[in-house]
Amino acid sequence: MKHTSRALSACLLGILTVPGFAPFYFYLLPLLTLALLGILLRKSATPFQAALIGFSFAAGLFGVGVSWLYISLHDFGSMPPPLAIIALILLCIYLSLFPGLAAGIANLTALRRSLIWPWIIAALWTFSEWLRGVLFTGFPWLAVGYSQAPASPLAGFASIIGVYGVSFLLILTASGLACWQEQWKNWRFGVPLIVIWLAGWGLQQLSWVTPSGEPIKVSLLQGNIPQDLKWRPDHTLTSLQTYLQLVKESSGQLIITPEISFPLFSEELPESYRSILRDHARRNQGDTLIGMAERGTTDDEYYNTMFSFGISPEQKYRKHHLVPFGEYIPLKPVFGRIVEVLNIPLSDFSRGSRHQQPMQLAGKQVAINICYEDVFGEEIIWQLPKAELLVNVSNDAWFGRSIGPWQHLQISQMRALETGRYMLRATNTGVTAIIDERGRVLQTLEMFTTGALNGEVQGFSGATPYVRYGNGPILGLISLLLLAGSVTVFSALRKNL
Incomplete structure (x- = not known):
């Protein structure tokens, strides 16, 4: 007893x-x-x-x-x-x-x-x-x-x-x-x-790091697209219009949309739409970063990817660390039937390369990580100390109105502390936030609202001991x-x- x-x-x-x-x-x-x-x-x-x-x-x-x-x-x-x-x-x-x-x-x-x-x-x-x-x-x-x-x-x-x-x-x-x-x-x-x-x-x-260059203006977009509507074909146009309007209203030199904010493959995005994104970013003297799925060289190969458009050469980052059963099927012959139970679109992504370099965006070296990737601090430092800023794009709508998105925010705060870098979080439903190099949340958007979080962020150079030795x-x-x-x-x- x-x-x-x-x-x-x-x-x-x-x-x-x-x-x-x-x-x-x-x-x-x-x-x-x-x-x-x-x-x-x-x-x-x-x-x-x-x-x-x-x-x-x-x-x-x-x-x-x-x-x-x-x-x-x-x-x-x-x-x-x-x-x-x-x-x-x-x-x-x-x-x-x-x-x-x-x-x-x-x-x-x-x-x-x-x-x-x-x-x-x-x-x-x-x-x-x-x-x-x-x-x-x-x-x-x-x-x-x-x-x-x-x-x-x-x-x-x-x-x-x-x-x-x-x-x-x-x-x-x-x-x-x-x-x-x-x-x-x-x-x-x-x-x-x-x-x-x-x-x-x-x-x-x-402080182990020093400011690098001048601060830049950023706009972090939160589309607030309901998870149960996101992948419905009849809602695709609404998603595109929502983000297009948010982009047009944004004044940031670096504009960031959430993970797979556009529910289609990259080649399906009309060229006229791309031109609007590109032209707006150039007028702001910067770049726009958008999330889409990307097809590979074969029909069953596709990636969770972030694309850039603007004054810099067009670049992309493919997600490397995938979520088991949510983004890829481990031991597919054994567990493949799980996908038949779970109604998860695009549930078997391909893995991006481990050795991806930071993007050159709005005059800054930016290390991108997608959703779950920022849980792994030992992987975030792969792009450091070259990167001056960290960006996490996510879709925490999967967690609903729970403590999950807030726990994810705190994980990003720890990444900022470990690396001595600002962390910019652009999410579909929240928590969209700007976190400084000491892990403090400077600004957030209210969860489950549609809008843009506008702020000014500072890049940093140098390496913390954790960046050097993991x-x-x-x-x-x-x-x-x-x-x-x-x-x-x-x-x-x-x-x-």
């Missing part, structure tokens, strides 16, 4: 962690819930009990934190409610296995009794976040480090060790609090916590800690033999 109540308590703590993320931004809340989780783990008698508690915490976190996926599967994917619920439960079980395994290993007797336990649980948990961010193309959503962007002192470390480094420090300090609660007089647990948070505050005062430093530290943990366990086993 005691084990069941602890598991339920852990699940509740996971649920209470969700307001630590956007749109609530209560960044101290995850510190508290993770510290209480640490206390529960410390009281676990066996690794299995600890694994159950870690799993239960994650089940609460993901069960509520990604519940918006039901909207994608049922409301817009036409999946029957029972199947949508089952799919969501299975996903949450899969995601929860990673923290559960980390908690179980950390609770091996030799590790739990060691003074380095806070470091070990932080290393294992962070490694589990990284692992679920790379396996099967990855799903790193709700890594706990995101909850600290942009205001928490720990966000000061993002430009050095990225979101996984921030996760590591958050869990380290939380588990340190759990140990400090056991031994109030033991400074070994208390002092590092204070030092880490003060150091983060100090790092927030530093996840290498934090993964290296984790490796050393896991090696130290292994030595601790083997030493204890030898003594018991």
Whole structure:
């Protein structure tokens, strides 16, 4: 009975962690819930009990934190409610296995009794976040480090060790609090916590980058095209007219439309329409960036692409990191039938090249990423430090009126922090936003409205440590800690033999 109540308590703590993320931004809340989780783990008698508690915490976190996926599967994917619920439960079980395994290993007797336990649980948990961010193309959503962007002192470390480094420090300090609660007089647990948070505050005062050139005016367009109407042939003309009107009313040197804002293939866009886009951009002394699907060399090859028109030579960016089952079918012979259940247009895109260069737009080097791609910070830096600005185009209409679009906004805020670059987000229904190089949201459009977000943005040059080294430093530290943990366990086993 005691084990069941602890598991339920852990699940509740996971649920209470969700307001630590956007749109609530209560960044101290995850510190508290993770510290209480640490206390529960410390009281676990066996690794299995600890694994159950870690799993239960994650089940609460993901069960509520990604519940918006039901909207994608049922409301817009036409999946029957029972199947949508089952799919969501299975996903949450899969995601929860990673923290559960980390908690179980950390609770091996030799590790739990060691003074380095806070470091070990932080290393294992962070490694589990990284692992679920790379396996099967990855799903790193709700890594706990995101909850600290942009205001928490720990966000000061993002430009050095990225979101996984921030996760590591958050869990380290939380588990340190759990140990400090056991031994109030033991400074070994208390002092590092204070030092880490003060150091983060100090790092927030530093800048690794410098302004590059003059600011430029931008217009980020939000068409607010309902997802259930977007791909209907009788609504295509309405979409084209909506964006044409928004473009004509925009004064930005860089005008950006959302991901596949034009529901047709690029060769189907009339030349007269292209000319209007091109001429308007040239009058503004800049460029217009629009999203369309693009056919490849064969009938079954097509890409999610952004095209530019204006004073610069015409360029394009093809999406590289695709969403499983939403944009491509993994193991098509096995899972191909899923597409027959899900009503998702163009559900098997081809993958763009990894080695794409920033676009030269409105006199700036601009790194483009499309929708889900900005969840992968280690891939965003492929176009840096050459790029002066970051652009994310998305269609978060799939998430409906949920917390999903706001969580996606916070992910973009973390990318801005990691790279020291402005992030410009143009989305179909929101959150369309201008984010500065410190991850602060400067301007937004109201969600589910049609309009243009006009503002002035500054390009930056230079490279943060994260841009230079990516996840290498934090993964290296984790490796050393896991090696130290292994030595601790083997030493204890030898003594018991």
